Amino acid sequence: MAGNSDATTIGLLGQNPDLRSLLVYEDSGRYLKVVLAPDVKSPSEIRKMAVVPGLSELAATRFLESKGIKPGSVEFVTADPAEIPALTKKGDVDAYVLWEPWPAKGAELGLRIQETTGDYGLSYQHWLLSTSSWLKDHKDVAAKVAAALAEAARKTESDPQAAAQATQDAAKIPTAQTVNAVKEIDFAVRDFTAEDLKGYEDTARFYSDTGKLKARPDVTRAVQRGWLSDNTEVSR
Template sequence: MMKFRNWRRGVVAVAALATVALAGTACTRPATQQAGESGAIRISVGVDPSYAPFFLAEQEGMFEAAGLDVRIVQTEGGAASAQNVVAGTSEMSGNADSTALTVMAANPSLRALGVYEESTRYFQVVVRPGIDPKSIRKVGVFPGIGLYFTDLYLMSLGLDPATVEHVTTGPPEQPALLGRGDIDAFVSFDPWVGQAVEGGGRVVATSGDFGAKYTQWLVASDGWLAANEKVAAEVFDVLADAAAIVDADPDRAARAVAASIQLDPAEARRTVDQIDFGARDFTDEDIARAEDLVTFFRAQGKIGGSVDTGLVLRRGWLTEHVLGAPA
């Protein structure tokens, strides 16, 4: 399990686990809801188990217990969450690093405040029956991080990505394409990996096997943050507590996810187990990876211009405002 720079969080998590539970019944809100009328903090997230800390905090009333009026806004995922912040229909969002950076390229006023989860196991490589990885000639890819990880994997095998046909497809279509033999492999995540395995495919690697990982960030706009830094810190403080609980008690997290997005608890648990949850500040490695992603996306024509990673990633913010100095 990953060790996070979370100097006081372990004590908080133990206390939270020992004093379980506000049995919350919070409902989800559509992205079109015009909140903010009562000072609510709207946080846009996707609808999959990687957002477990948000769902657990909402289901168990953790935001309310901290005196915060937080409303979790479910979106279709991807760039939509960060775009809600840009549009002003949400104050904050949870986003994967790759997605946040693509939105930041066009909206440099966005700021990432810190990491609340990361994984080297969430993304997996699946090949169809009878295929040796080094014999891959056709891969299914989804834009963004899917393409980035696919090319990293191919290069780790000594294959030139330019010599392998890339079939652009969404994750839900990948298992069927693999089963029909239309593609030899794909890099994706559950439930699509599990579906492909049920159809005869096999997992041959996770992203950590070829030196790749992803992180998720809490994002806000610079203007809102400047006027609401204390509130932002209080939100991230609760999120950090929730992330620590998710990491320590994945069954509890799976129940919260299942209640929030109507997902089978066993499937939610399987996904949660593939992710390391915990709050930490940005590191040199995070900055370097962000710059690599920006370079890759620019070369692919996915973004124009550059992203000032030293500006949009607020390194040190979480330590200063939430975690505190190490003892």
């Protein structure tokens, strides 16, 4: 089992048709932010954007579209997230859309946070993932993982400071970074909704329309609507 964002996972479905998404455990339109170089006064001045394949590239594309800018008129430069704030500061690129802490790191370098993805109608989610072959014989294990995630989400929302300390102990991430993340991300375990599916289909179209995948990803097969309520007590 694993966790990954909806946008990145949908991009992997063509190569991994056995992937199955069981539930959502985090959701946010505030955690990813648009960051502009200091000399870029308006989105219309953007000529190059740094992106990470998957969620970042989708978010950058939708940002440009929201401003009436054709994505094809802007060059996308693929880079590692940790490199992107410095590349923008140097003037190698004009903007980026990334998750924290990279917007905050950019602000420390004098870059400008323009808006969040939610400001132009884009949210991201994290899915709990498995494969259909593994899940067939391990539903009880998956249900226990779902229950543990639900408990962790409740504790995170109720006591962000404790969650931050646990994260620092386990992963050496500064507590302030985690506390801020909890403010911007909604942690909760839930089933998929019809509205979710509309967003996923839009993402699937992004991959096929841009030619990144030869065939449109089969979101309906991958997303297991009702799995949580059918297999656990979490949503009851």
